[in-house]
Amino acid sequence: SPLWPGLIEAYRHRLPVTDATPVVTLQEGATPLVPARELSRRTGCEVWLKVEGANPTGSFKDRGMTMAISKAVEEGARAVICASTGNTSASAAAYAARAGLICAVLVPQGKIATGKLAQALVHGATLLQVEGNFDDCLALASKLAIDYPVSLVNSVNQFRIEGQKTASFEVVDVLGDAPDVHCLPVGNAGNITAYWQGYREYASDGPASRLPRMWGFQAAGAAPIVRGAVVEQPSTIATAIRIGNPASWSKALSARDDSAGRIDAVTDRAILAAYRLLARTEAVFVEPASAASVAGLLQVAAAGELEPGQRVVCTVTGNGLKDPEWAISGAPAPVTIPVDAAVAAAKLGL
Numbered sequence: 001s002p003l004w005p006g007l008i009e010a011y012r013h014r015l016p017v018t019d020a021t022p023v024v025t026l027q028e029g030a031t032p033l034v035p036a037r038e039l040s041r042r043t044g045c046e047v048w049l050k051v052e053g054a055n056p057t058g059s060f061k062d063r064g065m066t067m068a069i070s071k072a073v074e075e076g077a078r079a080v081i082c083a084s085t086g087n088t089s090a091s092a093a094a095y096a097a098r099a100g101l102i103c104a105v106l107v108p109q110g111k112i113a114t115g116k117l118a119q120a121l122v123h124g125a126t127l128l129q130v131e132g133n134f135d136d137c138l139a140l141a142s143k144l145a146i147d148y149p150v151s152l153v154n155s156v157n158q159f160r161i162e163g164q165k166t167a168s169f170e171v172v173d174v175l176g177d178a179p180d181v182h183c184l185p186v187g188n189a190g191n192i193t194a195y196w197q198g199y200r201e202y203a204s205d206g207p208a209s210r211l212p213r214m215w216g217f218q219a220a221g222a223a224p225i226v227r228g229a230v231v232e233q234p235s236t237i238a239t240a241i242r243i244g245n246p247a248s249w250s251k252a253l254s255a256r257d258d259s260a261g262r263i264d265a266v267t268d269r270a271i272l273a274a275y276r277l278l279a280r281t282e283a284v285f286v287e288p289a290s291a292a293s294v295a296g297l298l299q300v301a302a303a304g305e306l307e308p309g310q311r312v313v314c315t316v317t318g319n320g321l322k323d324p325e326w327a328i329s330g331a332p333a334p335v336t337i338p339v340d341a342a343v344a345a346a347k348l349g350l
């Protein structure tokens with residue numbers, strides 16, 4: 001079919017679905033893989049951006065959510081719940097609305113971007129702001145899913161990982177093989193787990209001849225995997241990855257070690273520099289957390305640890321419009337003028 005049917009239909013034979021699974025889709029997936037000219041020039045590598053902000057709700061979470069919600073409906077669920085730094089709740093709210101399910105979301109009070117809050121509300125989710133961080137929200141959501149008739153759709157739900165692994169399939173389908181290196185931001189560590197699973201599946205039975213090295217990057221103030229210890233009070237401007245005790249911690253370590261990869265920390269300053277570079281030179285507007293993958297790549301390159309000539313894919317996980325404050329605060333204030341061409345020309349330096 002010339003129309004993209006969504007990732008469950010596109011990769012049905014590689015996903016745990018049957019004819020009995022009611023497919024709940026917003027035609028997620030098939031996101032752009034954009035050549036990054038400036039990043040390639042700076043690193044001497046062939047750099048590509050997997051632009052996951054092009055998904056229906058503006059983040060990679062839609063890949064997992066089409067699976068999680070389809071399976072929840074198949075299993076007869078009437079309500080779903082998640083903890084979220086914002087994107088999971090936006091995606092869960094949208095797919096639950098599509099499926100006619102009740103959706104409850106728990107978010108850390110005051111620590112999620114405005115656009116994401118708007119998405120959960122407009123799609124009709126019931127949102128509770130928790131006096132705690134994401135880790136507290138996840139513990140609470142997990143407990144509620146045990147004690148009450150509600151299905152958990154966080155990435156501890158294996159169907160989420162199954163859906164998210166399709167991003168690796170798409171990369172290989174476009175490039176013809178796995179890249180040398182794949183860079184990702186790491187928060188709860190579900191996505192690096194999912195990509196690694198996808199690459200391994202494709203390498204085990206044909207489509208890919210090799211495996212990439214997985215490079216994950218955490219924000220320096222929320223880098224439990226790098227430090228090897230839970231961070232009780234995680235802190236970063238990249239609110240999407242403000243997580244101190246990742247649920248998929250050990251799987252992220254496996255992805256790193258089995259791929260001869262790395263998981264490093266990047267400062268908020270480096271994240272914002274990469275965020276601006278992406279917008280100005282590659283013309284890709286991402287949210288701050290997404291820029292961690294690119295900040296990390298540039299950091300490794302600056303340390304002389306990136307061999308030139310390699311093929312590198314950086315996933316940029318979420319759309320910049322979700323969290324526009326960083327775009328506005330970093331720019332000069334707009335100038336106001338009367339309806340006057342001469343004044344406009346003078347202000348524009350024409």
Ligand code: F0G
Binds near residue numbers: 085190
């Ligand atoms: N980038 C963005 C934009 C995210 O929203 C997240 C996670 C990540 C990266 C990290 O992915 O958790 O799989 O390692 N956001 C979750 C949420 C926690 O609730 O939306 P991860």
